[in-house]
Amino acid sequence: xxxxxxxxxxxxxxxxxxxxxxxxxxxxxxxxxxxxxxxxxxxxxxxxxxxxxxxxxxxxxxxxxxxxxxxxxxxxxxxxxxxxxxxxxxxxxxxxxxxxxxxxxxxxxxxxxxxxxxxxxxxxxxxxxxxxxxxxxxxxxxxxxxxxxxxxxxxxxxxxxxxxxxxxxxxxxxxxxxxxxxxxxxxxxxxxxxxxxxxxxxxxxxxxxxxxxxxxxxxxxxxxxxxxxxxxxxxxxxxxxxxxxxxxxxxxxxxxxxxxxxxxxxxx
Amino acid sequence: xxxxxxxxxxxxxxxxxxxxxxxxxxxxxxxxxxxxxxxxxxxxxxxxxxxxxxxxxxxxxxxxxxxxxxxxxxxxxxxxxxxxxxxxxxxxxxxxxxxxxxxxxxxxxxxxxxxxxxxxxxxxxxxxxxxxxxxxxxxxxxxxxxxxxxxxxxxxxxxxxxxxxxxxxxxxxxxxxxxxxxxxxxxxxxxxxxxxxxxxxxxxxxxxxxxxxxxxxxxxxxxxxxxxxxxxxxxxxxxxxxxxxxxxxxxxxxxxxxxxxxxxxxxxxxxxxxxxxxxxx
Numbered sequence: 001x002x003x004x005x006x007x008x009x010x011x012x013x014x015x016x017x018x019x020x021x022x023x024x025x026x027x028x029x030x031x032x033x034x035x036x037x038x039x040x041x042x043x044x045x046x047x048x049x050x051x052x053x054x055x056x057x058x059x060x061x062x063x064x065x066x067x068x069x070x071x072x073x074x075x076x077x078x079x080x081x082x083x084x085x086x087x088x089x090x091x092x093x094x095x096x097x098x099x100x101x102x103x104x105x106x107x108x109x110x111x112x113x114x115x116x117x118x119x120x121x122x123x124x125x126x127x128x129x130x131x132x133x134x135x136x137x138x139x140x141x142x143x144x145x146x147x148x149x150x151x152x153x154x155x156x157x158x159x160x161x162x163x164x165x166x167x168x169x170x171x172x173x174x175x176x177x178x179x180x181x182x183x184x185x186x187x188x189x190x191x192x193x194x195x196x197x198x199x200x201x202x203x204x205x206x207x208x209x210x211x212x213x214x215x216x217x218x219x220x221x222x223x224x225x226x227x228x229x230x231x232x233x234x235x236x237x238x239x240x241x242x243x244x245x246x247x248x249x250x251x252x253x254x255x256x257x258x259x260x261x262x263x264x265x266x267x268x
Numbered sequence: 269x270x271x272x273x274x275x276x277x278x279x280x281x282x283x284x285x286x287x288x289x290x291x292x293x294x295x296x297x298x299x300x301x302x303x304x305x306x307x308x309x310x311x312x313x314x315x316x317x318x319x320x321x322x323x324x325x326x327x328x329x330x331x332x333x334x335x336x337x338x339x340x341x342x343x344x345x346x347x348x349x350x351x352x353x354x355x356x357x358x359x360x361x362x363x364x365x366x367x368x369x370x371x372x373x374x375x376x377x378x379x380x381x382x383x384x385x386x387x388x389x390x391x392x393x394x395x396x397x398x399x400x401x402x403x404x405x406x407x408x409x410x411x412x413x414x415x416x417x418x419x420x421x422x423x424x425x426x427x428x429x430x431x432x433x434x435x436x437x438x439x440x441x442x443x444x445x446x447x448x449x450x451x452x453x454x455x456x457x458x459x460x461x462x463x464x465x466x467x468x469x470x471x472x473x474x475x476x477x478x479x480x481x482x483x484x485x486x487x488x489x490x491x492x493x494x495x496x497x498x499x500x501x502x503x504x505x506x507x508x509x510x511x512x513x514x515x516x517x518x519x520x521x522x523x524x525x526x527x528x529x530x531x532x533x534x535x536x537x538x539x540x541x542x543x544x545x546x547x548x549x
Contacts, residue, residue: 013497018360019291021443021476025364118362120323147324149538162325163336165275188327188334189538193359198323201340205272205315212325 026118029077034096034131036071047104049134050235051127053111053196054215056224057140060231060241061110067097070107073126078113099239107132115195124198129206136167136209138179138235140227141196143216149189157223158216159230160186162200167209179211180234186214269372271344271380273314280313284383285352285515288373290474290490291360294497296390297474299504299536301356304511306330306533308347309523310354316342318372320365324358331534349521353382367446367476374447374480385481386514387490388507389474390500405503407510410490412482419489425513430492432469439470440479447476447483489514505530 017023052058061067073094080093092113099106115123128137143160145152152158161183168178186192192200196212203210213230215223228241273279287304289297304310321341328337341359346352361369377385391408407427411419417433434440469475474490481488491510495503508530511517522529 013295014291014293014360017363019293019472021366021471021473023364023366025362117322121319121321124323161336162327162338164338168336185334185336186327187538188329188331189535191324191326191358193322193324195323197325197341200325200338201315201317201323204325204338204340205317207275 026116029119032073032075032119032123032126034071034126035074036096038070043131043133044107045105046107046132046134047136048102048106048235049109049128049132049137050099050106051109051111051137051139051196051199053194054140054142054227055218056215056227058110058112059224060228061097061108064099064239064241066100066239067108068100069095070098071096073109073111073123075113075115075119075123077116099236101238102236107134111195117194120195120198123195124202128199128202128208134208136179137199137203137211139196139199139210139212141192141194141212141214142218143214144192144194145216147191147193148187148216150187152216154217157220157226159226160184160214162186162192162212162214164200164204164208164210166203166207167211179209180213180230183213183230269316269318269376271314271316271376274312277311277313279380280346280348281381283346283348283351283353284381285350286377286382286385287352287354287511288385288387288477289355289357290387290389290472290477291357292389292472292474293392294390294495294500294503296493296495296500296503296507297388298357299500300388300507300511301354302329302533302536303504303508303530305345305354305356307508307522307524307529307531308350308352308517310345310347310350310352312343313346314344315340316344316355316373316376318342318369320362320369320372321357322359322362326358326535329533329535334534347521350515350517352515352517353380361473366473367443367480370473370476370480371447373477374484374486377481377486378484382486384487384489385477386511387474387477387481387488388511389472389490389492390495390503390507391469391472391492393494393496405493405506407506408492408494410478410492412478412486412488422489422514425510427491427510430469430490432466437466437470439467440475443470443475443479444483447479501536 052061078092094109094111094113097108099108109127128134143152143158161180163178192212192214200210200212215227217223232241287301289301324341326339328334329339339358343356345354408430409422409427410417410430410433411422413419415435418429478488478490491507491514493503493506519529524530
């Protein structure tokens with residue numbers, strides 16, 4: 001048993017490198033960029049930009065047939081090997097689609113590749129405010145248990161929202177209603193970090209109507225059903241986000257196993 | 269770093285004292301800024317968009333009933349009654365970019381006409397070399413007023429200058445040259461592999477902020493306390509009270525509740541996680 005007096009203190013809330021002015025930075029990377037199949041000199045101005053990050057939302061949009069691939073976010077550090085020519089659910093990429101049949105131009109960004117922490121801000125600025133200037137943004141993310149200060153039961157589903165000032169109608173006379181009316185706000189004291197946070201921050205600072213919807217857990221047919229219901233009721237009226245039950249359960253099981261790899265350190 | 273004014277708000281040029289937290293053990297500086305914002309009724313006037321701050325968002329941290337007001341990683345508040353601006357930092361800095369971040373913050377402070385910058389930070393208790401608890405929690409300071417880091421007013425308050433500060437020490441010297449614009453390369457670091465005991469204080473975020481703000485010609489005061497990591501609310505009260513004394517803030521300008529001048533932010537109710545599940549008993 002370790003000597004509690006003389007042993008090294010337990011881990012801090014900070015990593016050591018967070019408190020070290022001289023920690024070596026990561027190797028610089030080439031800038032990410034957007035690539036469109038039909039490049040235009042003017043920015044795209046969708047009525048709604050949906051950015052799917054959470055596994056349930058990615059699954060739902062993978063099964064949506066009424067979308068057209070129009071471009072991609074290219075992160076030079078992410079290899080293309082293993083990806084298909086035509087997008088498939090297993091690809092590690094970030095594709096941009098136009099949703100067919102929407103009353104106004106609606107774009108979907110499906111983020112299925114990892115983004116490192118030092119890239120969050122630059123990727124968020126790329127997606128919101130430069131080549132794409134949306135009127136409204138919906139980000140679909142996950143509740144992160146390590147940043148949540150309430151109780152999260154694995155047997156229950158939760159969904160919360162955070163909105164920008166513009167979306168809440170503050171400082172404007174529009175009087176327009178919230179995109180996800182009726183959904184509870186994310187509890188105070190808990191935080192969301194990562195790309196979802198970077199995107200919503202950009203919306204707030206650029207005075208864009210933005211909503212972040214975070215759901216819990218990341219896997220299971222219940223949470224998929226909850227996110228589907230939210231989207232169909234509030235955002236994508238008339239879009240068919242359903243899939244056959246057998247395919248859904250099989251995909252969700254495979255995704256859950258893939259995201260929780262075998263921990264070999266248990267047997268060292 | 270870009271400052272973005274919140275719609276409908278304005279920057280008060282008279283709020284020329286700037287209070288900043290430095291990332292430090294126990295998050296004490298950040299908790300102290302939370303306390304000062306909450307207790308002075310400071311109003312958020314805008315945000316700082318910095319490429320080196322990691323992103324985070326949350327619901328209103330101050331309450332009393334959070335109504336969905338978004339909290340961002342770097343926010344600027346002002347309290348005209350106290351002539352002060354406060355910047356709250358809620359997330360860490362990208363690895364290896366602390367000095368660049370400090371330079372950006374110093375640039376903002378100078379450009380927005382700040383005259384005095386107060387940095388709130390803690391130091392690790394295990395590094396305290398001469399423990400003296402005879403007069404309770406001892407506040408330490410570091411000031412740009414004199415070359416040796418001393419300041420007459422801070423001394424009159426009973427504070428002690430940070431023992432480990434020596435502007436000629438290799439790491440403090442190196443930090444000072446970085447703050448003045450020298451390019452940093454790994455080969456020019458003042459230590460070879462790992463920093464030694466003498467390099468500890470200068471490697472902390474408060475030192476980067478102090479050096480960069482001083483390089484801009486601003487008056488800078490660091491207020492420091494030693495602590496261990498755990499429930500650090502009590503430490504944050506000490507730091508906030510020290511800041512209040514340094515700036516001679518009037519008690520009438522605080523909106524504290526039943527306990528006096530301090531008003532505890534709503535988000536502190538769950539800062540250390542939810543209560544334990546009592547059903548197991």
